[in-house]
Amino acid sequence: MREVAVCGVGMTKFGISEKTNLEMFAEAGIEAIEGSNIEPKDIEALFFGNCLGDFEEGQLHMAPFAAAELGLPRSAPATRFESACATATVAIRHAALLVGAGVYDVVLAGGTERATKMGTPLATKTFAMASQAQHESAAGMTFPGVFAMAAHMYASKYGIALGELKRHMAEVSVKNHYHGSMNPKAHFQKEIDVDTVLSGMMVADPLQLFDCCPFSDGAAAVVIADAAKARELVKKPIYIAGTGQAYGGPLYLQEDLTRVRARELASKQAYREAGLSPEDIDVVELHDCFTIAEILAVESMGFYEFGKGFDAATKGETRLKGRVVVNPSGGLKAKGHPIGATGAAQVTEIVEQLREESGPRQVEGARVGMVDTLGGDFGTVCNIILRS
Amino acid sequence: MEYRVTYQQYQQGLEQGEFVGLKCNECGAVTFPPLGVCRKCSGTNLEQTQMSGMGIVKTFTVIRVPPEGMKAPYVVAMVKLDEGPYVTGNLVGIDPDKTDMDIIDKRVKLGSQVIDGNAGPENKQRVLTFELV
Numbered sequence: 445m446r447e448v449a450v451c452g453v454g455m456t457k458f459g460i461s462e463k464t465n466l467e468m469f470a471e472a473g474i475e476a477i478e479g480s481n482i483e484p485k486d487i488e489a490l491f492f493g494n495c496l497g498d499f500e501e502g503q504l505h506m507a508p509f510a511a512a513e514l515g516l517p518r519s520a521p522a523t524r525f526e527s528a529c530a531t532a533t534v535a536i537r538h539a540a541l542l543v544g545a546g547v548y549d550v551v552l553a554g555g556t557e558r559a560t561k562m563g564t565p566l567a568t569k570t571f572a573m574a575s576q577a578q579h580e581s582a583a584g585m586t587f588p589g590v591f592a593m594a595a596h597m598y599a600s601k602y603g604i605a606l607g608e609l610k611r612h613m614a615e616v617s618v619k620n621h622y623h624g625s626m627n628p629k630a631h632f633q634k635e636i637d638v639d640t641v642l643s644g645m646m647v648a649d650p651l652q653l654f655d656c657c658p659f660s661d662g663a664a665a666v667v668i669a670d671a672a673k674a675r676e677l678v679k680k681p682i683y684i685a686g687t688g689q690a691y692g693g694p695l696y697l698q699e700d701l702t703r704v705r706a707r708e709l710a711s712k713q714a715y716r717e718a719g720l721s722p723e724d725i726d727v728v729e730l731h732d733c734f735t736i737a738e739i740l741a742v743e744s745m746g747f748y749e750f751g752k753g754f755d756a757a758t759k760g761e762t763r764l765k766g767r768v769v770v771n772p773s774g775g776l777k778a779k780g781h782p783i784g785a786t787g788a789a790q791v792t793e794i795v796e797q798l799r800e801e802s803g804p805r806q807v808e809g810a811r812v813g814m815v816d817t818l819g820g821d822f823g824t825v826c827n828i829i830l831r832s
Numbered sequence: 833m834e835y836r837v838t839y840q841q842y843q844q845g846l847e848q849g850e851f852v853g854l855k856c857n858e859c860g861a862v863t864f865p866p867l868g869v870c871r872k873c874s875g876t877n878l879e880q881t882q883m884s885g886m887g888i889v890k891t892f893t894v895i896r897v898p899p900e901g902m903k904a905p906y907v908v909a910m911v912k913l914d915e916g917p918y919v920t921g922n923l924v925g926i927d928p929d930k931t932d933m934d935i936i937d938k939r940v941k942l943g944s945q946v947i948d949g950n951a952g953p954e955n956k957q958r959v960l961t962f963e964l965v
């Protein structure tokens with residue numbers, strides 16, 4: 445495999461948008477193309493992420509329309525990826541694999557989502573469609589419900605009083621809102637405290653409103669190129685050192701929800717390919733769709749032992765200036781979670797961190813960063829390790 | 833290969849109070865709800881078997897914000913069956929507002945109920961229920 449690098453990156457502000465999925469993707473895509481010092485005609489393929497365009501806008505098969513918005517060459521295959529919340533990361537990984545294999549030299553990858561258009565009841569229903577339809581979403585399972593069950597199982601398995609676990613979970617939300625307060629593209633840019641989290645409306649016991657990421661609109665895109673080509677195009681290419689992807693299947697096969705096996709397998713692949721280990725990672729963008737999800741992630745990615753990661757945010761170890769900075773962008777919690785775009789926004793944040801372009805939320809001296817995106821109810825996990 | 837126990841057959845079983853699964857003739861593992869292969873060894877030498885319908889609660893949540901078409905609150909739980917497999921369904925016969933961590937590890941009996949308006953492919957499909965014994 446050839447070495448592969450990220451050139452330009454682009455993302456819209458995340459939040460509530462009046463723009464269409466295609467308009468948002470065009471904004472992010474043009475920013476990524478211009479940042480790579482190339483033109484749309486130089487793009488050889490589009491790896492396009494979108495989850496729910498059919499429910500949001502009555503639009504299936506959005507990829508060719510996205511290519512048309514950007515004026516990509518008609519010879520460039522434009523293909524839609526869908527892996528629930530991990531959609532864009534999976535698109536980027538496959539883009540990197542095909543560039544690495546020598547099929548293409550320069551491609552565009554990313555995603556877009558306009559989730560707020562659906563409203564909360566329909567959005568809750570359509571997100572739940574990423575759970576197994578016959579046996580799990582059929583029982584009224586929701587996305588928050590899945591992670592709520594994981595939180596109860598975590599408390600039970602490790603013998604932590606639920607009240608104590610909830611305070612540590614709240615600290616994850618407080619930390620990510622603090623990071624988000626420094627991100628002008630974040631959905632929420634205000635700090636909160638533990639009381640805000642613990643006084644929120646109950647969504648799915650024990651998860652309250654501020655344990656949950658919002659429904660958001662937004663798009664993000666990155667240009668991926670053969671490393672030699674990337675060095676010609678931009679001053680600071682950010683190299684893709686390793687990737688991994690694995691699946692979990694239905695919850696009833698996963699059994700122990702405190703152990704995200706798909707993530708354990710995916711991150712192991714990525715570490716092996718990069719020749720790195722968890723201690724080498726300076727900055728992480730990981731999948732904090734719910735506060736408990738960040739706790740599960742820091743454990744299954746190897747930053748903490750199982751059952752020991754629950755108080756990482758409380759101790760400040762994952763906060764800016766901490767041992768391993770987690771979600772400096774604000775994460776899904778504060779930056780927002782337009783599901784089809786999330787992975788590309790995570791890659792964008794890590795690329796900017798490794799280029800030392802992150803302003804007040806810059807992780808000093810960051811050389812190696814890692815992206816972690818989880819799709820559905822632990823159904824897909826995709827990891828990407830990047831280095832400067 | 834013909835699919836051993838289809839979703840339709842599984843649903844018909846539920847209607848009659850039967851919990852139809854698969855037993856692997858290679859490794860002995862029981863798969864429930866049915867899959868195309870054995871959940872442990874991916875083997876295809878499978879025979880039909882019935883669950884006893886007993887298990888223990890491993891985790892739960894009370895859904896307060898429901899998907900469109902459903903009415904909250906209700907309880908979703910994961911149960912480990914005596915035969916080994918985990919299953920997902922609704923905890924019934926209990927006040928959702930009084931359901932807390934004490935429910936974990938409690939023994940339950942399997943049943944089923946028809947759910948309308950969920951996100952699933954069928955308008956009225958049966959899902960598993962759990963009742964304390």
Ligand SMILES: [Zn+2]
Pocket residue numbers: 856857858859860861870871872873874875
């Ligand atoms: Zn077997």
